[in-house]
Amino acid sequence: MIKKFLFLIFTLFLGINPLFSQASATANFTASAKIIQPIGITTTNNMQFANIDAKNGGAVILTPENTRITNGDLELAEGGNISAATFEVTGQTGFAFGISLPKGSHRLTNGGESMLIQDFTTNYDGSSLAGDGKTIRVGASLIVNPNQEPGDYKTNSDLQVTVNYN
Numbered sequence: 130m131i132k133k134f135l136f137l138i139f140t141l142f143l144g145i146n147p148l149f150s151q152a153s154a155t156a157n158f159t160a161s162a163k164i165i166q167p168i169g170i171t172t173t174n175n176m177q178f179a180n181i182d183a184k185n186g187g188a189v190i191l192t193p194e195n196t197r198i199t200n201g202d203l204e205l206a207e208g209g210n211i212s213a214a215t216f217e218v219t220g221q222t223g224f225a226f227g228i229s230l231p232k233g234s235h236r237l238t239n240g241g242e243s244m245l246i247q248d249f250t251t252n253y254d255g256s257s258l259a260g261d262g263k264t265i266r267v268g269a270s271l272i273v274n275p276n277q278e279p280g281d282y283k284t285n286s287d288l289q290v291t292v293n294y295n
Contacts, residue, residue: 168220170292176246176269179209183277193252193266203273213266218258218292225257229291230267237271239280245272246284 178189178197187201193213197205218226230249237244248270256263267290 165221165224165294166219168218168224168226168292168294170290171217171219172214173217173264174212174215176214176267176288177210177212178271179211180206181271181273181277182206183273183275186273186275186277189271189273190248191268191271193250193268195266201273202275213268214288214290215264215266216290217262217264219262220258220294222260223257225255225295226292227295228253228265229293231288231290234272235284235288237282237284239278239282242278242280242282244274244277244282246270246288247272 176191178191181189182204184204185202187199187203189203189205190198190200191211191213192198195211195213197211199205220226228251230251234245234247237246246269250268251265253263253265
């Protein structure tokens with residue numbers, strides 16, 4: 130019994146408590162954050178369907194690759210600029226983004242005359258941004274009425290393309 134008592138006093142003297150186990154523990158951590166470059170988009174070319182002979186009407190499909198395809202009884206005339214809407218997207222290298230195109234139909238007008246533009250498409254494939262950004266193009270379908278009145282037709286307001294990081 131004296132041995133046990135002496136052992137207890139000896140262990141208490143050394144700061145060892147044989148009667149109690151460890152009830153808590155502590156760990157440390159750090160916090161960090163990385164601020165990325167904001168995503169941006171700049172228009173480099175507006176959409177241009179070029180010259181069209183309306184005849185009995187139809188549709189002109191302008192692909193993102195600047196190709197015009199016809200549907201119906203109209204003719205693609207020589208002259209004028211053909212251009213899908215073109216944008217330069219900038220942001221954090223290695224990040225992918227989503228793109229929102231105009232929805233529904235929109236009017237191109239010339240005085241009291243109008244045509245519809247709709248079915249917007251893009252060449253963006255979902256790939257990530259590179260150091261120098263990414264060029265994306267947007268095409269659409271133009272609905273040409275039979276015997277459409279000659280003239281220059283334009284949208285009354287800007288059409289919007291929005292990009293967001295995924």
